[in-house]
Amino acid sequence: MKELFSALARELAQGRGAVLCGIVSSAGSTPRGPGAHMAVFTDGSCAGTIGGGALEARVRETALALLPGGAGALRTFRLAPTGALDDLGMVCGGEATVYFQCLDPSALPLVQAAAEALARPVRDVWLVTLLREGEGWDMGLYDSVHGLRFTQAVSQEALRPLLSDRCQLRPGEAGLTVEPLVRAGSVYLFGGGHVGAELCPLLCRVGFRVTICDDRPDFARPERFPQAERVLLVDYRSLPPSLALTERDYAAVMTAGHQGDLEVLRQVLPSPAAYIGCIGSRRKAAVLRERLASLGFSPAELDRVHSPIGLPIGGDTPAEIAVSIAAQLIACRAGRLPL
Known part of the structure; x- marks a missing residue:
């Protein structure tokens, strides 16, 4: 448009x-x-x-x-x-x-x-x-x-x-x-690794605004993500107040480790974000769910997390996983996200 x-x-x-x-x-x-x-x-x-x-x-x-x-x-x-x-x-x-x-x-x-x-x-x-x-x-x-x-x-x-x-x-x-x-919402990509590098330009191509957040200086570089609106170096344990997600925003969690994913999910789950997804296997998803439950999150809150992230298209390369995530975000934006 x-x-x-x-x-x-x-x-x-x-x-x-x-x-x-x-x-x-x-x-x-x-x-x-x-x-x-x-x-x-x-x-x-x-x-x-x-x-x-x-x-x-x-x-x-x-x-x-x-x-x-x-x-x-x-x-x-x-x-x-x-x-x-x-x-x-x-x-x-x-x-x-x-x-x-x-x-x-x-x-x-x-x-x-x-x-x-x-x-x-x-x-x-x-x-x-x-x-x-x-x-x-x-x-x-x-x-x-x-x-x-x-x-x-x-x-x-x-x-x-x-x-x-x-x-x-x-x-x-x-x-x-x-x-x-x-539609003014942003996609917050927590993690600028291989999948994030593939996902950012793809999301921008289909009309999303993208903010990259990473705790690694070598990855949180604007030149690595020229299409992104913002590239932020953050501490996953304490996200800045400027990252208060609204009901128009989307969170895709794909940090370098399980602990980073847990820290981010702990902070974005209370938000009214339209979408929250976390990369990983079903086993990882189950472990994260158990740990988040121990922190007091209810089953209804935990059910908001799409994990494994993306639509099940059978891809396994970073580019293919990026396509599956982008497809899920498009479905969410269109009000057609599969249950």
């Missing part, structure tokens, strides 16, 4: 228009779901993706047809070979409803604000879109500091129930879409 809005800002700054396309609802099997976005430019080029293939080609075609008139639209595309006029001939079997918001250069301040929020994700931000068939753009941004900006499409009181981690569509003659643009 950061690259998409940066590309939109560059295009609008040149005095050209563009179309922002977003999936607002889907049913059945589709390549991507609500919250997927693509921008289509006057030369036919695109930024972002809503799933590729025939669906993306049809969305691009529709966007280019709408662009000269500057009118917004809402279209539903079927992805099953039924022979219907709007059938894409795909075998997914579902359908996707896509909004088309034509943007002219007057939208540049909004797009720049969105790009800046994505570049510095210090707070949650939602994109608010008023879907008005045949009319010009009406979009805004909402966050807890600035409130609702760039649009008066809805009152802040009516908007607040729609603020969630999922794209929310309020149907009606003038439909309103509210979708999370920035």
Whole structure:
């Protein structure tokens, strides 16, 4: 999304228009779901993706047809070979409803604000879109500091129930879409060893902010983790107060030894973190659970720890383990973490 809005800002700054396309609802099997976005430019080029293939080609075609008139639209595309006029001939079997918001250069301040929020994700931000068939753009941004900006499409009181981690569509003659643009939580990687070195760039690639924490000076070096937001040299026995994890944050514990893992878990378990995972075998997990229980943690608190960490994909190299952890964090962020 950061690259998409940066590309939109560059295009609008040149005095050209563009179309922002977003999936607002889907049913059945589709390549991507609500919250997927693509921008289509006057030369036919695109930024972002809503799933590729025939669906993306049809969305691009529709966007280019709408662009000269500057009118917004809402279209539903079927992805099953039924022979219907709007059938894409795909075998997914579902359908996707896509909004088309034509943007002219007057939208540049909004797009720049969105790009800046994505570049510095210090707070949650939602994109608010008023879907008005045949009319010009009406979009805004909402966050807890600035409130609702760039649009008066809805009152802040009516908007607040729609603020969630999922794209929310309020149907009606003038439909309103509210979708999370920035989710401000961080992943704290406790341990910058082989797995951490593989995991950090992977997480950054899929939109997580990463803080590396290690108690070894040779490992807690910024040049070892150029993608990380912060690299901290810490004492695992007494983590700094600045590492107070919120309900938006994630903790992946993979220190150099069992005692380091225990010390970190002892301090992060009382936090409201959205995710806590610890690397290691099932035997190690059982030992750590027993020791944490002896420190007074309840079974419900201990059940929060995902250990062995990551989804069970059968990998054993540092890179493969990193993939499994990243997949589990993505599932947690999407609200689809397996029990």
